Amino acid sequence: MPKVALFVTCVADQVFPDTAAATVRVLEAAGAEVVFPAAQTCCGQPAITAGEPAAAARLAHHHLDVFGALDAGEIDAIVAPSGSCTAMVCHHYPALLAERRTEAEALAARTFELTQYLVDVLGVVDIGARLDTTVTVHDACHGLRNLGLGHETRRLVEGAGATLVEMTEPDTCCGFGGVFSFGFPEVSTRLADSKLGHAAGTSARYLVSGDLACLMHLDGRRRKVGPGTVPQPIHIADLLASGLPPKR
Amino acid sequence: MLQRALHNLDRRLRTAGESAAAHPDWKDRAAAIRRETLLDLDGWLDRLEHSLVARGVHVHRASTPADARRVVVELAQARGARTVVKSKSMATEEIDLGNALEDAGLTSVETDLGEYIVQLAGERPSHMITPAIHKTLPQIRDVLAKEAGTDLAVDREALTAWARDRLRGEFLRADIGITGVNFAAADTGTLVLVTNEGNGRFCTTLPRVHIAVMPVEKVIPRLADAGILLPLLTTHATGQALSNYVTMISGPRRAGEVDGPDELHVVFLDNRRRTLLGTRYEEMLACIRCGACLNVCPVYRNVSGHAYDSVYSGPMGKVLTPLLSGGTEGADLPYGSTLCHACSDACPVKIPLGDMILALRADVPDPHSGARRRRRIFWTVWARAWSTPSGYRLTTALGRVSRGRVPGLQAWTSTRELPRPARESFRDRWAKEHA
Numbered sequence: 001m002p003k004v005a006l007f008v009t010c011v012a013d014q015v016f017p018d019t020a021a022a023t024v025r026v027l028e029a030a031g032a033e034v035v036f037p038a039a040q041t042c043c044g045q046p047a048i049t050a051g052e053p054a055a056a057a058r059l060a061h062h063h064l065d066v067f068g069a070l071d072a073g074e075i076d077a078i079v080a081p082s083g084s085c086t087a088m089v090c091h092h093y094p095a096l097l098a099e100r101r102t103e104a105e106a107l108a109a110r111t112f113e114l115t116q117y118l119v120d121v122l123g124v125v126d127i128g129a130r131l132d133t134t135v136t137v138h139d140a141c142h143g144l145r146n147l148g149l150g151h152e153t154r155r156l157v158e159g160a161g162a163t164l165v166e167m168t169e170p171d172t173c174c175g176f177g178g179v180f181s182f183g184f185p186e187v188s189t190r191l192a193d194s195k196l197g198h199a200a201g202t203s204a205r206y207l208v209s210g211d212l213a214c215l216m217h218l219d220g221r222r223r224k225v226g227p228g229t230v231p232q233p234i235h236i237a238d239l240l241a242s243g244l245p246p247k248r
Numbered sequence: 249m250l251q252r253a254l255h256n257l258d259r260r261l262r263t264a265g266e267s268a269a270a271h272p273d274w275k276d277r278a279a280a281i282r283r284e285t286l287l288d289l290d291g292w293l294d295r296l297e298h299s300l301v302a303r304g305v306h307v308h309r310a311s312t313p314a315d316a317r318r319v320v321v322e323l324a325q326a327r328g329a330r331t332v333v334k335s336k337s338m339a340t341e342e343i344d345l346g347n348a349l350e351d352a353g354l355t356s357v358e359t360d361l362g363e364y365i366v367q368l369a370g371e372r373p374s375h376m377i378t379p380a381i382h383k384t385l386p387q388i389r390d391v392l393a394k395e396a397g398t399d400l401a402v403d404r405e406a407l408t409a410w411a412r413d414r415l416r417g418e419f420l421r422a423d424i425g426i427t428g429v430n431f432a433a434a435d436t437g438t439l440v441l442v443t444n445e446g447n448g449r450f451c452t453t454l455p456r457v458h459i460a461v462m463p464v465e466k467v468i469p470r471l472a473d474a475g476i477l478l479p480l481l482t483t484h485a486t487g488q489a490l491s492n493y494v495t496m497i498s499g500p501r502r503a504g505e506v507d508g509p510d511e512l513h514v515v516f517l518d519n520r521r522r523t524l525l526g527t528r529y530e531e532m533l534a535c536i537r538c539g540a541c542l543n544v545c546p547v548y549r550n551v552s553g554h555a556y557d558s559v560y561s562g563p564m565g566k567v568l569t570p571l572l573s574g575g576t577e578g579a580d581l582p583y584g585s586t587l588c589h590a591c592s593d594a595c596p597v598k599i600p601l602g603d604m605i606l607a608l609r610a611d612v613p614d615p616h617s618g619a620r621r622r623r624r625i626f627w628t629v630w631a632r633a634w635s636t637p638s639g640y641r642l643t644t645a646l647g648r649v650s651r652g653r654v655p656g657l658q659a660w661t662s663t664r665e666l667p668r669p670a671r672e673s674f675r676d677r678w679a680k681e682h683a
Contacts (some may be wrong), residue, residue, distance in 0.1 A: 012640050014670065016670070051582075052628075053607075054626060055631035179583065180587070
């Protein structure tokens with residue numbers, strides 16, 4: 001049984017704990033045993049996007065201390081329910097932690113985004129979830145372009161029996177961008193409207209993505225202008241977990 | 249309107265995605281040529297100068313935009329020139345040459361149709377390949393009709409025919425033709441120019457003097473490299489396998505030749521480019537000005553080129569503007585990005601634009617140093633707190649108590665709801681369940 005350390009991400013830990021719990025359920029349904037390293041905090045991504053790499057590096061050192069210490073013989077993989085936080089570790093850590101580059105690269109090599117781990121590492125597309133619904137996918141930017149993800153979420157959705165309806169430009173940014181959403185709220189909001197409009201054009205029930213930040217942005221906009229409208233933004237872990245049989 | 253225009257351009261470009269130059273291997277070869285050049289930029293420039301001089305070309309080296317303007321203005325004045333025709337060139341936009349010529353009492357006419365419209369409107373180009381893409385056809389009619397002094401029909405062909413006729417006269421009476429350079433081959437001393445309207449060829453053959461303004465990174469080692477780079481440029485700029493006109497210039501008119509200028513001058517423009525060599529931004533000098541990163545950028549597509557308040561817009565402008573100005577211009581531009589990395593993916597010479605935009609946020613000196621200091625203090629305190637589990641627990645507990653009501657969130661919450669921290673964190677839930 002593969003053993004996975006959950007890299008929960010601060011956003012899931014503090015704001016969306018249900019999504020974190022769903023991630024654990026999905027991983028377990030796929031046959032993995034999940035442990036939670038309690039000393040983890042945040043990967044440092046907010047600081048690097050704010051233009052403060054020194055502050056980000058401090059968090060990155062801590063993250064590397066916590067997850068790098070896990071015995072490779074004991075833990076098979078480190079998995080996060082976020083393409084963006086995974087990209088921080090895999091794409092940015094080796095340069096950010098130049099003096100610990102070898103360690104950082106080793107950590108990057110065993111850190112995976114949830115759908116990447118399920119489909120590309122475990123080779124699982126059917127975790128036993130059954131979904132009788134329609135879904136459209138938003139390709140979150142960092143998963144798509146830093147990690148090369150795309151087909152994984154779609155295969156899992158279809159593996160659960162849901163109908164996939166592609167929107168126009170599924171690979172265009174939702175407009176969040178961390179500090180960008182505060183610094184340029186008008187453009188950021190227009191991009192969210194554009195994404196929500198494309199998603200609505202599919203008449204799907206759910207708008208699924210692998211990044212809570214995008215979903216927080218899109219759902220935040222939806223709740224402001226059209227609460228209750230579809231598609232409802234939802235994380236892939238929440239969607240899949242909702243189709244799993246009740247826990248014994 | 250802009251989004252529709254860009255969408256049409258994007259569709260053309262996607263169709264061109266099947267051409268050979270859109271193939272990943274082609275990009276790899278192009279990226280390798282550009283990096284080979286940057287490894288010894290000064291050496292290639294010396295070789296280019298040597299080849300150009302051997303062909304009877306005059307080479308001028310300008311380290312600043314002011315130097316470059318002075319070279320051109322003095323050349324024009326020494327020859328008693330009155331009228332200059334210009335082919336589309338970002339380098340001359342960069343040094344604001346048109347205005348410098350006007351200030352020196354010369355008439356300077358842009359001859360690319362889009363540039364001509366923008367010049368008549370008293371504006372700046374909003375896109376480096378399609379300068380007037382922000383204008384609708386009726387708006388263009390108004391601009392041209394005002395210049396014509398008569399009414400013109402809102403009709404693409406009629407308007408183009410009017411401009412063509414008007415510009416033909418300008419070509420014939422111009423004393424000097426000014427162009428940029430797309431590539432300059434060090435081995436042969438050949439200047440390569442890409443245009444679609446033939447105006448570049450008029451500028452380089454009709455006037456007695458041709459002056460080419462060439463940013464230093466335009467040098468390529470061998471003319472044969474153009475075989476890779478040219479189709480790459482046109483495929484990613486306009487979706488064409490090759491532009492309508494590709495002009496290769498090898499010196500002024502020689503005895504027995506029927507056309508070409510009496511004099512050919514090339515101005516090597518540095519403008520801080522060589523200071524980028526050996527830095528993490530060196531690869532920005534690989535840019536071939538195709539505009540692919542603009543077309544895919546969600547922010548550019550929303551705000552248009554003028555919002556950048558800079559000659560270079562879009563993702564490449566966010567990187568190049570602060571670098572070329574030493575941070576005095578465009579210091580805020582790197583923040584105007586969602587960091588979606590669509591630009592990095594689109595770049596045909598594989599410049600990591602997204603990573604550079606991110607790095608510049610830390611590296612560009614902030615004109616508002618007070619704000620930068622406060623920002624640094626905030627993130628330093630945050631990093632200290634969150635780099636220990638106890639500090640993280642304490643601060644997130646405070647966040648829960650305040651239910652996320654912290655100051656400074658209005659920019660978000662005026663258009664979007666912000667979720668509140670959960671009553672119980674995942675880690676607390678996990679600890680309870682696994683006690």
